[in-house]
Amino acid sequence: MYEQASHAMLNEILQELKPEIGELRLRHFYTRLGANFYTIHSLFHLLYGERADLKAQMVSLVETLAQRYIERAPHLRKSDLARERDYNWFLSQKWVGMALYCDRFAGDLKGLRAKLPYLQDLGVNLLHVMPILDCPEGASDGGYAVRDFCKVDARFGSNEDIEALAATMRKREMLLVLDVVVNHTSDQHEWAQQARQGDKKYQDYYYVFDDREMPDAYEETMPEIFPATAPGNFTWDAAMGKWVMTVFNTYQWDLNYRNPAVLIEMVDIILFWANKGADILRMDAVAFLWKKLGSTCQNEREAHLLLQLMKDCCQVTAPGVLFIAEAIVAPGEISKY
Known part of the structure; x- marks a missing residue:
């Protein structure tokens, strides 16, 4: 237009x-x-x-x-062009999906690649590999507390292993689905570490406060996600000497999308995995992306705008890649996603 x-x-x-x-x-x-x-x-x-x-x-x-x-590799650009021509390709009834943890199913990514013939024999041609990115051991939230967004956790293999898996799946006309955690990082992530050291740039990547005035104001309307194990929505970080928003767990710092630099960083990460060969990217905890004082900080209009913007950016660079989203919301809210 x-x-x-x-x-x-x-x-x-x-x-x-x-x-x-x-x-x-x-x-x-x-x-x-x-x-x-x-x-x-x-x-x-x-x-x-x-x-x-x-x-x-x-x-x-x-x-x-x-x-x-x-x-972006030539074969992925070629796939983009083909999917632009056949823009309803993902609506085909031929796709049969399966989700799995690669370590529990096959040990690691190499083992999973070796089992592709078995999965294909079952009729599976769309495979969602549950979170495999680098997380601190013992504080990973099942793979959703990411320490490094651009590195496969050594327990599962390497970036080269995921590229090999994607290449083999493409030859077998199978689709690869990977997770991208867009709402928060591990407190061991490089950005969090820089914030702890007093770097204002990276403190602005999160919701960080000197005292309890603003956290208490947010808490008036924010529900607790895990009240038994992680009560409240803010954690005192002694090393930084500040309060930080931690909606899910104390070791998961919520990203501040009011800062456009955060959006750009996450778009870059999304495209990084698109370039590794993912056909579909699952966005985690998208309902929580935008925090607004006086609200539940869930399902805000701006969260939907962010998702649309992420997808439109992907349409420019990797239009053959689809998004799916985890919308942990009430049934009446799901249709908005």
């Missing part, structure tokens, strides 16, 4: 891209960027339009999308 304000913004952004990006011939990337930019710009403006650095943040976003497109 053509709209003057967004078109003018796009022209300015393209002029400010890093030279190593601007000099490349990226025909399909620019075609998709132009087709999706009105929506991307509109959503970004709705979320962050009051910020003085809006344009700089949008330049950073577009550079992230371009860099991940440049890195």
Whole structure:
């Protein structure tokens, strides 16, 4: 869609891209960027339009999308084009799905790859491998307290193993589903570690407070997710000397999507796994993405805008990749997702 304000913004952004990006011939990337930019710009403006650095943040976003497109393998780009032509490919009744923990089913990713013929013989051609990213042992929340978003946990194998699994599945016309935890990180994540050391940039990646005034105000309307094991929604971090929002567990720090840098980081991570060969990405705990004082901090309109924005960004770089979302909400709210 053509709209003057967004078109003018796009022209300015393209002029400010890093030279190593601007000099490349990226025909399909620019075609998709132009087709999706009105929506991307509109959503970004709705979320962050009051910020003085809006344009700089949008330049950073577009550079992230371009860099991940440049890195995308030729066979994945070819798949993107095919799925754009057959845009209802995922609605086929031929897909038969299965979800599993690779360590319990096959030991590790190499073992899972070896068992693909068995799964295919059962009729399974869509495989959801439950969380496999690097987490601290003993504080992993079953794989949902991620210490490193771009590294497979050594207990399951390596990044090369997941790429080999994806390549073999693609040859067998099987779909790979992977989890991306978008709401929080482990307190051992690099961003949290930098925040602990007093880095204001990374403290702004989370909800961090000097005293109980704001946490107590949030607590007035926020329900407890695990009241028996993790009561309250904030944890005192002695090393940082501050309170941090921890909706799920004390070792899971909630990300602050009011900071556009967090969104851009997570879009980059989503595209990283798209480039490793995932066909479908499952977004974890999406109902909790936006926190608003005086609310339950669940199912906010902005959470839906964030999801739309993430998907539109993926449409530019990796349009052949689908999203599914974990919406832990009341039945009446599910249709919104």
